[in-house]
Structures are given as structure tokens and as C-alpha cells.
Amino acid sequence: MSDKKYYCGIDLGGTKIYAVIADENGQVIANYKQKTKKSDDKSDQTTNAAETIIGRLTDCYHKVIENAGIDEDDIQSVGIAVPSSVDITKGLLKYAPNLGLENVPIAKLMKEQTGKPIFVDNDVNMGIYGEYTLGAGKGYKHIYGLFVGTGIGGGYIVNGEVIRGVNYTAGEIGHMVMKIGGPQCNCGRQGCLEAIAGKIGIINYMKKKTADGKTKTMLDEVAPNWRQSVGSSALSKCYEAKDKVVRKAIKKSAETIGIACANLINAIGVEAIIIGGGVVEEMEDIFMPIITENAKKYSIAGGAEGVAILPAALGDNSVALGAAWFTALPENKKFLL
């Protein structure tokens, strides 16, 4: 045991688990990654998905400490971010269908495994908290974060406090209705932001545009399976090559995200909006100007003046680092379990 203090953060994602160690300055000194699901998971799932996940989280915890070359005794606390709403008072993951998890007392189980104080929260909350404390949101107090991937997640901070909402479901801006009667969303409703502007929305728009069988897109060559799923880099490549279908889809996505930003500015008067997530990070130069232009255009007179609309700055680290750093700050001690 040294006199140094370190904090572990673990980002439990649908495809990978990503862990970091942060030092006392919020610097990432090591990371470790493994797949969330493995090829032999079928048998696991029928037995106990929660047990399997806890095993992997614990494995990541040990491996990232090993990578950092530090003494486990110097780890002060562990922050865990999960793709679910979380009752943070109990460290209880409520519902993560694509991990097969429901009502899992992550904090209790990980405390048994590590012996450390634990904090568990929603991944996007921790991502925006990371950006707020160490990234693009530094210096702002009233911030909304919008993370654009397959869907669109959000996180909200007022006066330095993460607003989780009465049911721990705040931040679901992906399901803000932007177009009543608009495109079908996976949630069963219509016109949700992510059904227009998330990768789901982008794909659906392109499917519609090419449905006549005559309209072609470069994606047919670059990413032949694009109708099922498409990487952000393939979209970026086709956009740069001036593919009309991709250009229109991306512009529509960015415009709609911009209007969603205006909705936040108009309704709650945020100081800063941080935009992150794979899709935007890959095409930042394309997305950010269109988002900013539309956020201004759709805000009421004077409303958007001085409002910062910024790309996220922490990249892949934001969620895990946010979770680690949340546990490091004295004002959050009361939340550790």
C-alpha cells in the first residue's frame, strides 16, 4: 500500500466491458477491455446471466489493476456504469434486456468481490458526469449530454448534480417526440428523436430512400449489410464521397439533433450541450456545424446566445472515467455503498 490514491471505473456495455484506473488528478493511467458476451455464453445465460456478468466485471477489475501496476490496496472505490436505469441508493440495475439482466444488486455483489466502496449508475449519466468534471463540460453548471449511437442516450446535470429523475429514467432524450406521427421507433411509439437521428433512424431513412430499387448508394459496396447494421466509418466514407443517400440521411440526423438541442434550450435553458457517441465522434466536422446551426435556428430569440454546443472530449473513456471520478469526489462520498 502506497500513499497514492486510485479509483477504478468500469463501463459495462452491450458488446464490451471497459475498465480504467484514474489517479488523483483524474488522469487515466491504465485501461482494460474484454467482450461482454463470449461464444460459450449460451449455457451461461440459461444458468445465471447475472453471475456471469459479475464474474467478468470482477475479472476486469483485477486485470486493469494489473495493467496499472498498482497495489489493489490503493484503490479507494469502484464506479460501475451500466446500460440500464439504476436505483443508485441500492446500487440496483433495474432492467438491461440485451444483457439479460433485471433487478441485479450490482453494488452488493461487487462489494463482495472487491471489498471496496461501490457506486453504480446509468452509463450515460456517468458519461456526462465525466465530461462535466474532466471533459468538454468543465466550467458549466447546467448541462445536457446527448450520446448518439444506435439509439440516443442523454444525461442531465443541474448545479453539479446529476438529475436522475423520480424513476431514475431522466436522460431518455432519445424518446423525445420530435415528429408526432413520424417514423416508427423501437420503443413502439412514433417520431422519437432516435427513430429519426440515431443510427437506427439513419438506416431506416436510407432504406426508405432506396426502396424503389432504383436509387443506389455506395453503401451497397462499402458495407453490403448496411440494412442490418452499419459502422460509423462506412457512413463517413460514403458521406465524404458525396453519396446522395448517405448525405441526406446524415444531414437529417444532424438537423433533428439540432432541433432537439433547441427544445432543451427553450424548455430548460441549459448553459451547455455536449454531443458525443460513436456516430458524431466519427463525423464531428459534419455533425457539429449542422447541429449548432439548427439549435440556433429553432431556439427562441436570444435563447441560444452564449449556449455552448460542444463535442464530447473524453472519447471512449468518458463513461468509465466518469464513473471512477464520481467516486473520487468528496461531495459524492454519501452515494458510495
Next chain:
Amino acid sequence: MSDKKYYCGIDLGGTKIYAVIADENGQVIANYKQKTKKSDDKSDQTTNAAETIIGRLTDCYHKVIENAGIDEDDIQSVGIAVPSSVDITKGLLKYAPNLGLENVPIAKLMKEQTGKPIFVDNDVNMGIYGEYTLGAGKGYKHIYGLFVGTGIGGGYIVNGEVIRGVNYTAGEIGHMVMKIGGPQCNCGRQGCLEAIAGKIGIINYMKKKTADGKTKTMLDEVAPNWRQSVGSSALSKCYEAKDKVVRKAIKKSAETIGIACANLINAIGVEAIIIGGGVVEEMEDIFMPIITENAKKYSIAGGAEGVAILPAALGDNSVALGAAWFTALPENKKFLL
């Protein structure tokens, strides 16, 4: 001068100025009303609209004290609510086009007139503050208020703090885009909440439905000028009489307000939403069930559970009483000018 303490609140509206005196328990003990504009105002406006308004506010201040039968020395402070964004640190009304006012230092001018500590804020902020402290919002800490009239105004409170936004423009939920490419709004944009669900939106919808010249509505008899403006009571009467055009318009309005509530629940996880304003107050039994149903329907799973969606409780008093009571509470002393 007695040992009793009283607080004056004045609601400066587009058509009337309404003043109240509140006692130490937040009870309204007297009120006074006069028209904002008088028939001889044409000459006033060309000379000095601000001077005229300050004269009338001062007049209301003296008259309501007279009505209360109290000693002016017992008035501790005056809260003034105006239909404009306000820089509360300066008591500066920024822009109220339909009163012909711009950049008027209301606090300074009213302090000269009354000698009392003054606080000036946006009217809807004070309305929701009134509901939060003394009305339907009592006991909740994270509240959005939505006031439906010709347009739709909003106010937002987090942890007891009125959130005014970086440009003092928070609460403009009337311009939340609910339907991209939807009905034209007076703000110049399309698909704003108030363009669908405010009285403006209701009228426009009915105009469209009757544009064929064949579709009839009872309003043609009840309120022949309905295409220009229509009272809430006329709408209510025709709704009760099962007029199809009015029924559809009101239902569409209520549904859309419900979806806007869901947008707030999803994005920011509010504990309570208070719905007020003339239109809803006149037809509370019609509006509230439809609003509640749609707020639940469009919220993500579990998001609306336990969220209170309540009609405003203070009626015409909410804004003036909210302004008076804001100045009465110790935690707001720092805001008085």
C-alpha cells in the same frame, strides 16, 4: 405601522394588471385589478410606454394596499411579474413587444415609486413558483409548470430553485418542436407546441377543418368571430354540446400537451407537472384525463410512474401571489433589489 408583515405581488399582463397582498401565511387578503392599456393609450405609446406602465403599476400598488386596509409601512417587499424574459439581477424587463416595452429597469423605477425592496421576474416563473410554494406543487422539488392560453408558457423548478436559464429564457416550452414540418407558429418556425395546442393552434386547426365551407361548427353561432379569437367558455360550451370540430381540436390540443409532458418526463425526469392557464382551467375535466393518458403513453417504460400531473390550484392568483411570496421567503432575500 403594526407588527404584521405583508407582501405585495403585481402581475403585469397584456390585458390587465392584477395586484394582491399576501399575509405572513401566504394568504391573499386583498386584490385589485385594472386594464393594462386604456383607450387614450395611443398618445402614451408614442411618448413613453414605460412611464405609463410604471404609473399604472404604482397606482395598483397603492389601490391594493387601500383595499387591504393595511398600513403601507407594513409592506415588506414587492414582487412584480412581467410577460417578458427578465434579467433578475438587475430587475430589467428585456422585451415585451405587445406592451411596447424593451429594456425597462422595472425594479429601479418601482423602487423609486414605492421605496420597497423589489423583485422582478417572468410571469410564468412566478406562476409556477406560486404553485410550488402554495398551490398544486407543494411537496414536490422538481417541477415543470405549463400554462396554456393563447400561447403556452412554462416555468421550471429544480430543488426549489427557479431555473431561468443562461439567457433568462428557460420555460419557453411553447416553442418546443413537437412536429417537425408541422403547423406554422407565430414565432416563424413550424410544429411548435403552442402552434398545435395553444389557443392559436386550436383556432388554426378549426379553420383548416372548416375551410371546405361545408363542415360546420356551433362556434359560428356561439362565437361568430372565433376565427380571430375565442373565449375558453365558448369552446367549452361547444365541446359539451358534442360539436365535432371543437371536440377534435380540443382533443388534439390535450393529446399534444400530454406528449409534451412525456418529453419532459423522458428528458429531465420531473417529479410533477402542473398544468394551468385559462384554456385548461375552463375545461379541466376534459383536458386533464387526456393529458395524463398521453403523458403515460409516450413516456418510456416506468418513467411516468408516480409522476404527478396536476391542475394548477391558485387560479388567477398564481402569478401575483407567487411574486409576492417569492419576496417573502428568507432564502430569496438575496434576490431583492
